[in-house]
Amino acid sequence: MELRSVEELMALLHACRGAWDAPDRSGDPVDLHDHALQTAHLLRRSHPSDKELQLAGLVHDLGHLLQPGDDAGHADRAADAVRPLLGERVARLVQLHVPAKRYLAAEEPGRPLSAQSALTLGLQGGAMTPDEAAAFARDPLADDAVTLRQADDEGKVVGLDAGVMEDWRPVLEMVAAGRISGA
Template sequence: MRDGRAVRSVAELVDLLDACRGAWDTPDRTGDPVDLYDHALQTAHLLRRSHPADKELQVAGLVHDLGHLLRPGDDAGHAETGAAAVQDLLGARVARLVRLHVPAKRYLAAVEPGRALSAQSTLTLRVQGGVMGPAEVAAFEADPDAAAAVTLRQADDAGKVVGLAVGDMEDWRPVLELVADRAYAP
């Protein structure tokens, strides 16, 4: 979604993901310890290892923080921004998982109160709605994508390791093409 438009091709998406190299979740670089590029690759890599058959989940991990690149500083809305940018290309499930990665953080903060978050995730939790209340927890648990969203969130939290090499964006082009082709297959 450059200039308000959805990403229309895998080539455009790979270019956008490549632009995450040297881009950070906070404009002043006080946030997480890896740039958005390394974070995307690490998150997707963890999901590939834990859920090798779920290509949509892996791709959601790769693109889940694109909203930080598209609208820097919009911690509360980055999930929606990223989801809107990729929905036309990657389909409804990938976009939904991207949207749900923030509610999944709020959910995990409610059901696992001692769970460690990065300093930046702890800060942004407040602007993203805070810890879920009991009614929100019940609604989230009833969502058919809740388990996958929690898995994405757990990989998101773990994919922040400085210096961990897990390939490059070109490695993901075939998976992105596969998911894009499947998104609108008859």
């Protein structure tokens, strides 16, 4: 699936209400909707001028909705879906949020993860080897991907008010318009 309009993306984001990272709801304690809002909110607070990073936080787990149960491939699936609309940087950040988890697991052993993230880490390749970590660190988007991953890990708080999805429409429109005019 490739998203071609902000309307299509907004419909998909709204469909995240009541959808979970694990089809049996055994995963993280918030649904994909609240997780998206919380992750984007944290990135807005820490990086207020980086709209693409914020949107990567908003859309990073859409792959769980597009193909439930595909923990290993959810990042690639989401990246492929948003690339035509939000551009290469947003898509790459989405794609890199799983390698960033593996990188952090190698660089900070014992770093706390939610139970679901710890479980899926193994399915996603486990902690990076030293060579993999060195290669990841050389990626020009590595630092931003780690920032996204940290917000991803923190954005799982039951009951936290992180705004409403419609608050993100103007940002989505702005980034999508820049992508279209720059093509």
